[in-house]
Amino acid sequence: MKIDPVKFTQDLIRCPSVTPLDAGALDVLQSALEGLGFVCTRLPFSEEGADDVDNLYARFGDAAPNFCFAGHTDVVPVGSKDGWRSDPFAGEITDGILYGRGASDMKGAIAAFVAAVSDFLEGHREIKGSISFLITGDEEGPAVNGTIKMLKWLEENGEKLDYCLVGEPTNPGKIGDMAKIGRRGSLNTTLTVVGTQGHVAYPHLADNPIPRLVKMLDILQSHTLDEGTEHFQPSNLEVVTIDVGNTASNVIPAEAVAKFNIRFNNLQTDQGLQDWIRAVCDSVGGTYRLEMKASGDAFLTPPGRLSILISDAVRKVTGETVELSTTGGTSDARFIKNHCPVSEFGLVNKTMHKVDECVSLHDLELLTKIYREILGDFFKG
Known part of the structure; x- marks a missing residue:
């Protein structure tokens, strides 16, 4: 046929x-x-x-x-x-x-x-x-x-x-x-930094999570994961959204959330990248939550x-x-x-x-x- x-x-x-x-x-x-x-x-x-x-x-x-x-x-x-x-x-x-x-x-x-x-x-x-x-x-x-x-x-x-x-x-x-x-592999991450809501005029009574989130993202984004290999381009981390859900100009938000994706080559592993992300967040300090899921190795x-x-x-x-x-x-x-x-x-x-x-x-x-x-x-x- x-x-x-x-x-x-x-x-x-x-x-x-x-x-x-x-x-x-x-x-x-x-x-x-x-x-x-x-x-x-x-x-x-x-x-x-x-x-x-x-x-x-x-x-x-x-x-x-x-x-x-x-x-x-x-x-x-x-x-x-x-x-x-x-x-x-x-x-x-x-x-x-x-x-x-x-x-x-x-x-x-x-x-x-x-x-x-x-x-x-x-x-x-x-x-x-x-x-x-x-x-x-x-x-x-x-x-x-x-x-x-x-x-x-x-x-x-x-x-x-x-x-x-x-x-x-x-x-x-x-x-x-x-x-x-x-x-390349793909790792999706949601990072939520937790603070305390309060009035911007009384910052000592609140805890602004945004500066900590920005610092974490700066360390993560500026780090060179690798230089690539003969068959792979360098691994890269891309921040895709940052949200605080705050519509008021006089309120310090309680949480700040960022989402990012890492496309990684075979010099990296899913678990190794997750451990690195946690270490960076720990180095900045404060309370945070991480949701990480790899969609492929x-x-x-x-x-x-x-x-x-x-x-x-x-x-x-x-x-x-x-x-x-x-x-x-x-x-x-x-x-x-x-x-x-x-x-x-x-x-x-x-x-x-x-x-x-x-x-x-x-x-x-x-x-x-x-x-x-x-x-x-x-x-x-």
């Missing part, structure tokens, strides 16, 4: 799968994969305090090595539909450009990989290994009922991944610009077989030399890295999460060819 990546992208876009809704997207994918001979398993998960999410694991073959393609069919909200040139879930094509929510992030990449697999399997039904899909409906959401639980299910059921390619849109300008071989898949497969395929198809990068935000690769080598390569990311998100038909064709080359090289011999 031959899969057309353009039509398949349209079919997926026409399922309005805004997190946590599936809206039939996994049905479309499962039907195509079963038609190619994959054994499909739906993995719905639920957890108190989070939305129920449906997921899909599909595998062709039962031998090692298992080459897995990971991704997500859920998409972010469209915002105001009035700002779109056409219905964001219509999948319309104008002048060689396919528009729709999820076109680049990442229904287009899923369609390209399915099309590449369909082409590859036409002449390679007896492969020495397996091809699998790990597709979640919870990547754009809280990510608690998706990839994490799927990976646990794989372990419990004897399913091992040997290599994983994630189809996130990694290219800033054109297909072949960039692949991700790692990601820093990780690196050192250049090796997987990055060579991507680089060689990109060079064959486009003539470009792909940059192996760790820039950008987090992705579900942060969970997969605990199970096997993982890298990311997909479409151009210029329009992801934006109004009029789109992908060129030419880029879909190029990505399909690149994925096809990766499969051919991986299973060669």
Whole structure:
């Protein structure tokens, strides 16, 4: 069965799968994969305090090595539909450009990989290994009922991944610009400094928390965490908001709150950063509260077989030399890295999460060819 990546992208876009809704997207994918001979398993998960999410694991073959393609069919909200040139879930094509929510992030990449697999399997039904899909409906959401639980299910059921390619849109300008071989970690912090409310004319009867908060932030912000590494840019701390909730000019507030985020490389650890933040706050003194939560660890898949497969395929198809990068935000690769080598390569990311998100038909064709080359090289011999 031959899969057309353009039509398949349209079919997926026409399922309005805004997190946590599936809206039939996994049905479309499962039907195509079963038609190619994959054994499909739906993995719905639920957890108190989070939305129920449906997921899909599909595998062709039962031998090692298992080459897995990971991704997500859920998409972010469209915002105001009035700002779109056409219905964001219509999948319309104008002048060689396919528009729709999820076109680049990442229904287009899923369609390209399915099309590449369909082409590859036409002449390679007896492969020495397996091809699998790990597709979640919870990547754009809280990510608690998706990839994490799927990976646990794989372990419990004897399913091992040997290599994983994630189809996130990694290219800033054109297909072949960039692949991700790692990601920085992310630590979100809320710092609340506690004082005593009072009249500004009687400061000795109050305790202003703002100067202590400012001093803490100054020490934290001015400290150089590291200089970066060969594969990572320097870790950075960014203050995103400072609030006291005070509308009066003659009142010293009782509390002052700041929120900041640290994006850190593999020279840092979540726990190490938390210990440093507490030490800084202790050095300033006073009463304070800290809420800290890491949304992902820093990780690196050192250049090796997987990055060579991507680089060689990109060079064959486009003539470009792909940059192996760790820039950008987090992705579900942060969970997969605990199970096997993982890298990311997909479409151009210029329009992801934006109004009029789109992908060129030419880029879909190029990505399909690149994925096809990766499969051919991986299973060669």
